[in-house]
Amino acid sequence: MxxxxxxxxxxxxxxxxxxxxxxxxxxxxxxxxxxxxxxxxxxxxxxxxxxxxxxxxxxxxxxxxxxxxxxxxxxxxxxxxxxxxxxxxxxxxxxxxxxxxxxxxxxxxxxxxxxxxxxxxxxxxxxxxxxxxxxxxxxxxxxxxxxxxxxSHTIRLASPPAAPLSAPKLHSEYAQTYPGRSTTCEVECEKIHAVLSAYLGHSIATFDQPTREGTKCLYLRRKDTGQVLLLICRHALFNGTSANEDYIYDESNAESMVTILQPGDDTLARRKKDIALCIKCVDFHIESIKRLDELTQDEKKARIAEELATLPRLEAAAGRLEDVSPPATRIIGHVLFSPKFGTSTRTTGQSSSQRVRDWALIELHPGKHASPLEELENEVSVTEKERLNLLCAHEVEGFTFHRHLSFHYLRNTLPLVGMVSEAETKGGEHESRLPEEPAILVGKRGQRSKLTYGLANNVTSLMREVVDNIEFVSEEWCILGPKPCGWMTDRRHCFCGLGDSGSCIWDLQSRVGGMLTSASGDPTYGGIDTAYATPMEWLLEDMRAYGYDVEILDGERPDSDIGQAD
Known part of the structure; x- marks a missing residue:
């Protein structure tokens, strides 16, 4: 017994x-x-x-x-x-x-x-x-x-009629360098330059809920009218207390307009706090230099002059943030259409997939953009350090070579051109150490976790949610976070965080792959084990079913790129 x-x-x-x-x-x-x-x-x-x-x-x-x-x-x-x-x-x-x-x-x-x-x-x-x-x-x-x-928890990653004509415009300008040796200050000014730009991956929120932030995903063009629209996540706009119904912009009812801000209040507050700290650090450094007995007076004067040279740019950056403190100055557009949260079955290629509808189309306001809307390009902000992190990602994931990624070095951006098919998300490309083993290394920029790289899984995940007592089961494109460089490579970091909803997922050919919507993990620890995205090909097909025949706004690849390993 x-x-x-x-x-x-x-x-x-x-x-x-x-x-x-x-x-x-x-x-x-x-x-x-x-x-x-x-x-x-x-x-x-x-x-x-x-x-x-x-x-x-x-x-x-x-x-x-x-x-x-x-x-x-x-x-x-x-x-x-x-x-x-x-x-x-x-x-x-x-x-x-x-x-x-x-x-x-x-x-x-x-x-x-x-x-x-x-x-x-x-x-x-x-x-x-x-x-x-x-x-x-x-x-x-x-x-x-x-x-x-x-x-584990399933996490949706969200955190007036128009801006005044005098409001600062979203730019697409080159990133500038200024004299001075404070690397931290240079980086902070670059962050402000990016967050007030027309580039993708930065903070957005609604006028009525300015602290509930999401991320700019992608610019699209209507084939019939040429109108340029912005794609973002629905749940970043409408919280759980909103009625789950289709939203259609009604020109005759101005009060129903849902306006979009860039950036949201929390992002603006963080940038203000950080730039103020940088300005204080200049004063602290100057006082420290004055107390260095081992320096001659001429050496002290030279170092103090270097510190003072950073102030004009820091103060200008702080002024730019103050200019957009009133929420009305940050309005970049309004919601044109967003279908109610639910599932749809759409056919792409030779297969059908049932996925969650979690998207919204934004009509952009021309007066808030420095360039004509038809000249906008899908560009992701990428710093020099983030470009180097890509090489690390290849190494720790065991990739023996990588595709060309054509960065725009003067603007510190990565232009996105083309699209990954939904079939590829389930089969992958032969980029890994073993040719017979398909894998896709992807990247994204989210307003919260910034730019990260990850490994896309080639087997579909299923997600179950209950909305208004109705159960939805949807297919999801699963993405794993990056392994760090160095010896601690036995675990993965988080691919995303709260506020990254809407981030555009792209592959190593600079092709648009999908839109980040959710994750699985435990918010108590701030840990994300797996992230989930909706393939862009499926999203475009779903939009067509609602009468919006749109295409990705493609630009041109710059001549510069990070090269290709042997």
Whole structure:
């Protein structure tokens, strides 16, 4: 009888619940797993640090083709979750990242990861579900994929009629350099230059909710009229208390107009605080120089002159921020149309996908832009340091070469041209260390987390949400955060943060891939394990269904680029 009890599943101890996913940014709690392998604490005695777990894209595996279509496998898994308050289903590789070897994370086992709401699922119920899901996978010939359940949150990443004619315009000017040796001050002035520009990736908010911020995604052009529109996320504009209904701009009802600000109040406040600190630092540096006995008077005068040379630019930047303090001076346009939050099934290429409608089209105000709207280009702000980070991303992800990314060095931008097809998001491009293993390295600029790179998964994720007591299940393009350079590469950083909703996702050919909408993790710790985007090809098709036949506003690639590795 004692021998029979050995095989009876036991709930995980607290150590396993809290430590099983060590290494993931949000520190999720394990609920249950189908694997019977004993849990073992993994410690690297050579570094005196515990070894964390790492999520990686699936790439080559039989489950990819079965899961990426709305076929019987997916339907049976979702049916097995009936009665469970699940939020996301991801199919990813999960394992310990070796520190001192060249072993690839491709050797990590593929895992079906089910995220559930906190404290919603007891172990007994969760274990029954993951075992059933594992059995379903085996019935389809997938015997090497286990199922796990963890607690995690789904996060939507949001945080007058027109601006006066005298309001400062959004510019597309070159980034200028000024004399002075204060690198910090130069960087801060560059941030202000960018946040008041027409470039993508910067803060937007509504006039009525100026602290609920999102991110500028992409400029589009209507094929019938040539009108230039801005694409952003709906949920960054309308919060949970707003009626879930189509919004259509009514010229005859001025009070119904939803106007858009750039930047939002929180971003403006941060920039003001930082530039004021830079100005104070100049005074502090000057007083410190005066007290340096080892310097001659001439040397002191020279260094003080260098510090004073930074003041004109700092004070000018502070003045630009003061000029846009009144919200009305920051109005860049108004909402033209936004369909109610829900799901649509659209066909792109040879496949159909059911995805969430979470988009809004903004009619831009010409008077707020320094250039004619038809001359706008889809350019993402990219600093010199961020360009160098791309080389690091290639190295730590194991890419042996990269595509040309044509940066505009005078404007510190990356022009976006072309589009990644939805089919490519499920199959990838052969850019990884192993030619047969598809992977896409992507980037984005969000108003909160700035520019980050990440690894796109080639297997679709499913997300479940309930709005107005109606359940929505949608397909999502899953993106993992970057691995840091250096020796701590056994974990990934967050790809995005609150306020990054609407960020444009692009690949290493400067092609538009999609729009960032949500993430999974734990806001308590500020950790994001996985981010989710809607492919741009699907979005454009959905807009056409509502009568907006639009195309991406393409510009020209500059001659300069970061080169190509051998």
């Amino acid at each position: 004692a021998a029979d009890t050995i095989n009876i599943p036991q709930p995980p101890r607290e150590e396993e619940q809290l430590g099983y996913y060590y290494g993931l940014p949000s520190r999720p709690k394990l609920v249950a797993r189908s694997s019977t392998d004993p849990y073992k604490y993994n410690f690297d005695f050579s570094t005196q640090y515990p070894v964390g777990k790492l999520l990686s894209s699936v790439r080559q595996h039989p489950i990819a083709d079965l899961w990426n279509t709305d076929g019987p496998l997916r339907r049976e898994i979702v049916l097995a979750l009936d009665g469970i308050q699940w939020t996301v289903i991801d199919v990813l590789r999960l394992g310990y990242q070796p520190r001192m070897t060249e072993e690839l994370q491709l050797n990590h086992p593929v895992t079906l990861l089910i995220s559930v709401k906190k404290d919603s699922t007891p172990w007994e119920q969760g274990h029954s579900v993951v075992v059933r899901c594992h059995e379903i996978l085996q019935n389809y010939g997938i015997s090497d994929v286990h199922c796990e359940m963890k607690e």
